[in-house]
Every structure is written in structure tokens, then in C-alpha cells.
């Protein structure tokens with residue numbers, strides 16, 4: 001692989017790759033505003049300027065400039081090396097690139113910072129981006145000066161609603177055009193543009209349009225400063241109070257890699273941010289997925305119930321024992337869930353195998369929905385393929401309903417609340433047909449119709465593995481403490497087995513994980529293996 005030097009360090013690169021991208025892969029962040037690894041590089045912010053030594057035997061490219069000479073109190077003509085934008089300059093084998101080690105580069109970075117802050121309101125204490133703003137970070141690293149401009153800054157529109165999700169503050173905008181390019185190049189909807197010139201520049205929505213669609217949140221995530229904010233997160237939390245867990249979006253089978261930001265003081269999830277993974281979601285998420293962090297708290301099953309009444313776990317199991325006493329194992333069915341982890345489903349498969357030799361296994365999950373050719377999959381479940389891999393013979397939910405109607409199934413242990421049909425229809429059809437025990441994190445037709453409900457941890461409360469539509473096995477880490485009396489569904493499955501008279505072989509997560517691993521072939525990807533790219 002060809003290499004170049006950055007501040008004396010050898011950096012390998014793919015032919016055609018920019019200096020900034022190759023450096024980012026090695027964990028070196030060359031400061032930047034307009035560059036984003038997933039977008040084109042207009043090189044308009046000039047923050048990434050680097051000094052490139054001329055090839056051997058050639059003279060350096062120099063620019064004539066005027067430099068302030070304090071000793072004579074006047075400008076004097078001099079020369080300086082012509083710096084190059086690292087975001088647009090393709091790396092060449094043997095290139096000698098200087099960043100931190102170049103005095104000219106340091107001066108340029110400070111000058112860009114000063115220029116960007118001329119009119120930028122220093123309203124950091126109330127800015128939502130505070131704590132994760134590139135302007136703040138780079139000012140600390142490359143600025144640290146007092147503003148020399150004493151004039152009144154140019155005032156521009158604040159809190160402009162671009163649509164139902166995004167608010168724009170023109171005064172904070174550094175005109176990097178990332179939002180414009182994202183909408184044009186990724187979302188394929190060129191609805192944002194720039195108007196005016198110089199310090200009157202402003203981002204605007206195309207006349208007669210609103211910033212709406214399936215990918216509006218991403219404009220906020222590509223914005224390196226606090227110019228774009230989402231109505232969803234705006235003023236809800238200060239980022240320095242938040243902790244982050246590596247997670248996987250549960251919105252569809254794409255399985256976008258995410259950061260789940262939560263406040264440990266209140267055990268509350270606050271937002272999803274996309275986590276870079278070239279093989280799955282690159283740097284992006286869709287709007288629908290971006291708000292699914294709310295499901296960590298909404299529509300949750302948090303207490304055991306019998307006949308709709310909250311009971312203790314011991315009472316629920318007592319009822320379970322009573323209802324299943326004497327029932328031949330051959331009349332009991334198990335429903336897996338495409339919305340629960342491999343670990344949860346494996347425990348259910350094991351339960352089924354012990355009860356009836358895996359003959360009456362079914363699976364359920366949400367019904368299909370909107371899809372596009374950018375990210376969104378029609379399958380709205382995060383683990384359909386995982387269920388298929390664990391239990392290839394499991395029958396679909398429609399077959400289960402037929403078997404219930406025909407009286408072939410009388411007693412059921414189900415995982416997950418969701419079914420593909422309408423909640424009311426599926427719930428009503430199931431209600432009197434069976435004795436139903438449902439282990440679930442979220443309410444749905446299967447909890448509505450259940451005689452006994454056991455509260456399971458959501459994906460945010462227990463480490464779990466999900467297999468996306470491409471077959472990549474990805475781990476969502478635990479972020480939150482379990483709500484109410486919920487516990488991992490694989491633990492419930494073991495206890496349900498005991499109540500029915502089946503001794504479970506597992507009691508710890510590592511035992512479940514080892515069994516899953518032994519059952520399934522190794523996967524080529526993991527959620528923890530995202531490439532290091534500085535996309536923020």
C-alpha cells in the first residue's frame with residue numbers, strides 16, 4: 001500500500017484517497033468543517049489547510065503577501081508557502097505533509113478560526129451544540145485569542161423553522177454546505193441552498209418548499225456547529241451529562257449502527273446519533289429510526305400481569321404452573337420474535353426444543369412498511385434473519401393463527417408483543433383461543449391477548465445481538481437500567497421452563513452467548529468494528 005508522511009508519521013492510503021480521509025483512518029483528525037467522509041469535498045472552509053513539501057528538485061510554491069511588522073508599525077512584503085486543502089488533495093506516494101509541525105499551517109488555522117468567529121455569536125452557554133461543537137473544539141486547539149473585530153457583528157435570522165423537525169440559526173452557520181450537500185447527494189432531494197454572498201450568506205429552503213422527508217434529522221447531524229438543531233433534542237439535555245452506548249437501531253432490518261445517548265441520572269434515553277459503519281449505514285440514519293430511541297421508554301411492559309392485573313413475578317409463575325399443569329407438551333407452542341435479540345430467541349428455541357422437539361415453533365414481528373434504496377428496509381424488524389438462522393423451520397404468524405383457529409395449538413409461550421397485523425384485530429382473534437404467556441418488552445397484540453405477561457428488558461437495557469438484512473451480526477450494548485420489574489427475556493424463558501417442569505441449561509448471559517455462537521456460523525461484522533472516520 002502506498003504511504004505518505006503526516007507530521008513525520010507514515011500514513012497508508014488507497015489510491016485516489018484524500019489526505020484527510022487517510023489520516024482519519026489512522027485516528028489523526030485534521031481540523032475541518034466542510035469535509036465529511038460521506039459527502040463531496042468543496043474545500044470551502046479552509047480549516048484543513050496543510051503544507052506539502054515540494055517534490056525533490058522542485059521549488060516550493062510561494063505566495064506574495066503583506067505581513068504586519070510591529071517593529072516598524074507597518075506592513076512589509078514577504079512570501080509564504082501556498083497551503084493546500086487536505087480534504088481535496090489526493091494523497092501521493094512519498095508525499096511529505098505537515099500540519100501541526102508547520103508554523104504556516106498553525107497561523108492559517110488560527111486565521112480561519114478568527115474569520116469564522118467574526119460574526120458568529122458567542123452564545124455557547126445557550127447553544128444546543130455546546131460541548132460537541134467543532135467551532136468550540138478548534139477554537140481551543142487552534143484559536144484561543146480575543147476577537148480583534150470591535151464592530152457590531154452582522155445579525156442574521158435566528159430560530160428559523162426549516163420544517164417540522166429542524167430549526168436554523170443563520171448567525172451560527174459557518175457556511176460549510178454540508179447540509180446542502182447531504183440533502184442533494186444522499187437524500188436525493190436538493191431542497192436546501194445558499195443565498196447572498198460574503199458575510200450575508202445564509203442557508204435557505206428552496207422557495208415554496210419545507211425541509212421534510214425521511215432524512216431531515218441528518219442535516220442536524222452533519223452540521224458541525226449549532227446552526228441546525230432538531231426540535232426533538234433542542235433544549236432537552238446538556239451533552240456533558242449524557243453517556244453513550246453503542247447500539248443498533250431497531251426501526252428496520254437495515255440495523256443502522258447508532259450511539260444511544262442517555263442520562264444515567266434519570267435512566268433516560270435522549271437521542272440516537274448515527275455511528276459510522278461503511279458496511280451498514282455508512283454515516284447515516286433515517287428520521288423514523290432516529291426517533292426510535294423513545295421506544296426505550298414508550299409502550300413498555302414493566303410489571304408482570306395476570307388477566308390484566310399487576311402481580312408479583314412469583315404470582316405470575318404460580319398462575320403459569322396452574323394453567324400448564326397436565327397439559328401435554330405437544331399442545332404447547334412457542335412464538336419467537338423478530339424484534340428481540342438472538343440471545344432472547346435462542347432461549348425460546350431451547351424451551352421449544354425441550355417441550356416439543358421444535359415442531360411447534362412460530363415467529364412474529366411487525367408487519368412490512370415503507371422502503372427506499374438509500375437505507376430504509378421494508379422489514380420493520382431488527383432481527384428477522386437472526387430468527388431464521390436460529391430456527392429455519394419456524395412458521396410465520398399467519399400459520400400460527402390458522403393453527404390456533406383449528407385448535408391445533410392450545411397453550412402458547414410467546415416472545416415480543418408485536419404481530420404483523422393490526423393490534424386490535426390480532427389481539428381479538430387471539431384473546432379466547434389459547435392460554436397465552438407473553439414475555440415482552442413492548443405492548444402489542446400478543447400482550448393485549450395474553451393471560452400472563454412477563455416484562456422483558458428492551459434492547460437498550462440488556463446487551464443483545466441482532467442480525468441485519470445483510471446477515472451481519474451486530475451487538476447492541478446495554479445503556480439503561482431495566483424499567484420496573486423487567487429482566488432479560490432469556491432469563492424469563494428459563495423460569496417459564498421451570499414452571500412448566502423443564503429444567504433450563506442456562507442461567508448466565510455468557511452461557512447463552514456461547515450456545516448461540518456454537519449454533520451459528522461466525523459473522524463477518526460486528527457493531528464494535530466500525531471504522532475510525534471523523535464524520536462529525
Ligand code: SF4
Pocket residue numbers: 172173174175176177178179180203219222223224225227228
Ligand atoms: S447549517 Fe450547518 S451544515 Fe449547513 S452550512 Fe451552516 S454550518 Fe454547515
Ligand code: SF4
Pocket residue numbers: 249250251252253254255256281284285286287288289290375376377
Ligand atoms: S434505515 Fe432502518 S435501521 Fe436505519 S435508521 Fe432507519 S429505521 Fe433505523
Ligand code: FES
Pocket residue numbers: 031032033034035042043044045046047048049085086087088
Ligand atoms: S476546506 Fe477542507 S475541510 Fe473545509
